[in-house]
Amino acid sequence: MKVAVFLESYNGKTVKAGLEAAAAAKAMGGDEYIAIVLGRDLDATIADAGKIGFSKVYKAEIDPYNPSVFAKAIASVEADYYVLPGTVWGREIGPRLAVKFDAAYAGDITKVVDGKTFVRSIHGNKILSTIQVDAPKVVVTVRPGVFDTPEFGEGSAEVNDISVEASEVDQKAKLTEVLAASTDKIELTEADIIVSGGRGVGGPENFKLIEELADVLGAAVGASRAVVDAGWRPHSEQVGQTGKFVSPKLYIAVGISGAIQHLAGMSTSDIIVAINKDEEAPIFKVADYGIVADLFKAVPKLIEKIKEVKSQ
Amino acid sequence: MMKIVVMLKAVPDTETRFQIREDEKDVVYDDSIEWIPSPYDEYALEAAIQTKEKLGGTVTLLTLGKGVESQVIRKALAMGADDAVLVNNEDLANSDPLGIAKVLAKELEALQPDLVFAGRLATDTADSFVGPAVGELLNMPVVAEISGLEAEEGKIIVTRDATARKEKFEITLPAIVTTDKGLNEPRYPKLPDIMKAKRKKVDEKDGSGYLEFAGTANRKVTQIKVEFPPAKKGGVIFTGDLDEAVEKLVDALHNKEKVI
Ligand SMILES: Cc1cc2nc3c(=O)[nH]c(=O)nc-3n(C[C@H](O)[C@H](O)[C@H](O)COP(=O)(O)OP(=O)(O)OC[C@H]3O[C@@H](n4cnc5c(N)ncnc54)[C@H](O)[C@@H]3O)c2cc1C
Ligand SMILES: Nc1ncnc2c1ncn2[C@@H]1O[C@H](COP(=O)(O)O)[C@@H](O)[C@H]1O
Numbered sequence: 001m002k003v004a005v006f007l008e009s010y011n012g013k014t015v016k017a018g019l020e021a022a023a024a025a026k027a028m029g030g031d032e033y034i035a036i037v038l039g040r041d042l043d044a045t046i047a048d049a050g051k052i053g054f055s056k057v058y059k060a061e062i063d064p065y066n067p068s069v070f071a072k073a074i075a076s077v078e079a080d081y082y083v084l085p086g087t088v089w090g091r092e093i094g095p096r097l098a099v100k101f102d103a104a105y106a107g108d109i110t111k112v113v114d115g116k117t118f119v120r121s122i123h124g125n126k127i128l129s130t131i132q133v134d135a136p137k138v139v140v141t142v143r144p145g146v147f148d149t150p151e152f153g154e155g156s157a158e159v160n161d162i163s164v165e166a167s168e169v170d171q172k173a174k175l176t177e178v179l180a181a182s183t184d185k186i187e188l189t190e191a192d193i194i195v196s197g198g199r200g201v202g203g204p205e206n207f208k209l210i211e212e213l214a215d216v217l218g219a220a221v222g223a224s225r226a227v228v229d230a231g232w233r234p235h236s237e238q239v240g241q242t243g244k245f246v247s248p249k250l251y252i253a254v255g256i257s258g259a260i261q262h263l264a265g266m267s268t269s270d271i272i273v274a275i276n277k278d279e280e281a282p283i284f285k286v287a288d289y290g291i292v293a294d295l296f297k298a299v300p301k302l303i304e305k306i307k308e309v310k311s312q
Numbered sequence: 313m314m315k316i317v318v319m320l321k322a323v324p325d326t327e328t329r330f331q332i333r334e335d336e337k338d339v340v341y342d343d344s345i346e347w348i349p350s351p352y353d354e355y356a357l358e359a360a361i362q363t364k365e366k367l368g369g370t371v372t373l374l375t376l377g378k379g380v381e382s383q384v385i386r387k388a389l390a391m392g393a394d395d396a397v398l399v400n401n402e403d404l405a406n407s408d409p410l411g412i413a414k415v416l417a418k419e420l421e422a423l424q425p426d427l428v429f430a431g432r433l434a435t436d437t438a439d440s441f442v443g444p445a446v447g448e449l450l451n452m453p454v455v456a457e458i459s460g461l462e463a464e465e466g467k468i469i470v471t472r473d474a475t476a477r478k479e480k481f482e483i484t485l486p487a488i489v490t491t492d493k494g495l496n497e498p499r500y501p502k503l504p505d506i507m508k509a510k511r512k513k514v515d516e517k518d519g520s521g522y523l524e525f526a527g528t529a530n531r532k533v534t535q536i537k538v539e540f541p542p543a544k545k546g547g548v549i550f551t552g553d554l555d556e557a558v559e560k561l562v563d564a565l566h567n568k569e570k571v572i
Contacts, residue, residue, distance in 0.1 A: 088457055096448040098441070123339065129535050130538070131534065169451055179478040193572070235493055236459075236494070261326050271569050272544075279551065287544075301558045302562070
């Protein structure tokens with residue numbers, strides 16, 4: 001069984017979720033593993049592919065990104081399994097590949113039981129579903145933040161060029177502009193630590209406190225929907241059923257009640273810490289650690305204490 | 313004049329507390345479940361209505377259903393859709409993702425839309441599959457997960473969040489987009505619109521002709537087991553002196569859990 005991994009590359013770097021997809025793919029029991037690297041400034045990712053154990057890389061310079069053209073490029077490489085990270089690009093390309101090959105599609109998997117059996121979450125992460133695939137070709141996307149990234153060694157991969165042509169229809173969706181988020185901001189779905197604020201924070205200006213806590217931890221800032229709907233924070237920061245699914249090593253919920261739709265987005269985090277003045281808040285039911293207190297008193301103390309520990 | 317189609321799926325209310333069937337192969341879908349439009353599909357519908365209000369045209373709903381959809385479709389018609397196509401067939405609606413996409417694509421082909429909206433994911437099965445798959449089946453451009461939209465005659469400009477950046481696309485119609493939160497605020501239907509919706513046309517078909525084509529009996533993906541996620545062991549909750557609580561918490565995160 002031959003397994004192809006879309007090792008996503010962006011801005012001259014390998015996307016973390018792409019490395020995680022490679023790790024998930026390794027658990028599927030293939031005989032041969034190849035990496036597919038597309039886009040521009042690909043050298044670093046091609047080198048990474050060798051270092052994490054791929055013997056062959058197939059690459060194409062395609063700029064700008066185009067979902068249909070990327071799908072064609074991947075489909076031009078012969079394999080039995082196609083494994084992609086569950087990023088926006090992966091979620092946009094994966095279904096196209098499944099159609100091209102009339103393949104079985106396993107979307108957003110969180111666990112590989114064996115090459116034919118995967119676990120994923122359904123119903124807003126309230127239920128774990130084990131699925132079995134039965135088709136000559138299989139397309140899998142891997143939920144970001146769940147698998148550990150592979151070890152880097154010394155290897156290097158043989159590089160092969162692939163070529164694709166964009167059709168007339170492909171030209172009809174053009175990526176015309178990329179608006180970069182400020183570079184010092186950590187992306188929620190890539191972060192190891194997330195500090196999220198809820199309505200308890202009281203107003204947009206008070207989010208300084210949440211940002212400060214995030215800063216000392218090197219964390220990303222998240223938010224509940226109540227806060228996003230009130231316009232205090234951008235919707236790109238919303239965690240939950242209609243926001244982002246995150247699974248960091250540490251999730252700190254500050255002034256968040258823990259509604260079921262919020263829990264849907266973060267309950268798989270390794271360690272959950274809750275700070276809330278209401279002892280009965282449902283967030284404490286999923287918390288590994290909690291402090292029942294006024295956040296305006298607790299968070300400044302927490303920041304001081306963490307600074308102290310970090311400076312040791 | 314734009315012909316707009318919204319792919320609308322009914323899903324269990326997001327508050328639902330599920331029970332697991334005895335054979336553990338699925339959750340129980342019984343009368344206790346309240347069916348709602350999948351939340352992302354409401355953004356799709358609102359975007360469709362706003363586009364129609366700006367450029368003129370019609371909004372048609374397209375649902376592949378399993379017999380529980382009538383209220384959801386009525387609500388969507390009351391919000392402002394003009395009519396609906398309902399393929400009502402439980403076996404078909406329970407096909408694997410590719411089977412469902414094939415049926416929806418066939419129906420879309422017949423409708424000949426200029427612009428199709430779908431949700432970025434259905435909150436029940438969470439496949440994130442149908443939008444891009446239908447695009448591939450129909451050879452149409454698709455941009456997924458948009459949170460910004462400007463529609464003009466024959467063309468749309470969309471933006472979406474990607475990892476640590478926003479991407480902007482210009483798309484020549486006909487095209488498909490899937491919608492993310494942040495795109496708009498779905499409206500609530502008003503009472504007169506609810507009354508009016510009762511007279512709007514729902515073209516219901518039984519879809520049995522599609523069963524073979526969708527591979528309903530020869531699934532490529534089968535759910536073999538469902539379970540609840542492992543429950544968290546009781547956490548450590550500090551209620552007493554704040555300084556002590558903070559000290560203990562930071563100590564645990566640093567020395568025991570090694571996460572900071
Ligand atoms: C279809 C649907 C989808 C949804 N999707 C999402 C989603 O994706 N994400 C999401 O988050 N929500 C979602 N929701 C909304 C969800 O149901 C809740 O309304 C929301 O999560 C509440 O946000 P909150 O916890 O910030 O606010 P609240 O529920 O108002 O909680 C505020 C908390 O702050 C505490 N507090 C107040 N002051 C202080 C203080 N000084 N110190 C300490 N604690 C304090 C209070 O005790 C309270 O527990 C969705 C709802 C629906 C119907
Ligand atoms: N049975 C269905 N009927 C109509 N639309 C559907 C159906 N299933 C999925 N869709 C559409 O496809 C989107 C993504 O669904 P999914 O790929 O199942 O996550 C949904 O938000 C709907 O817009």
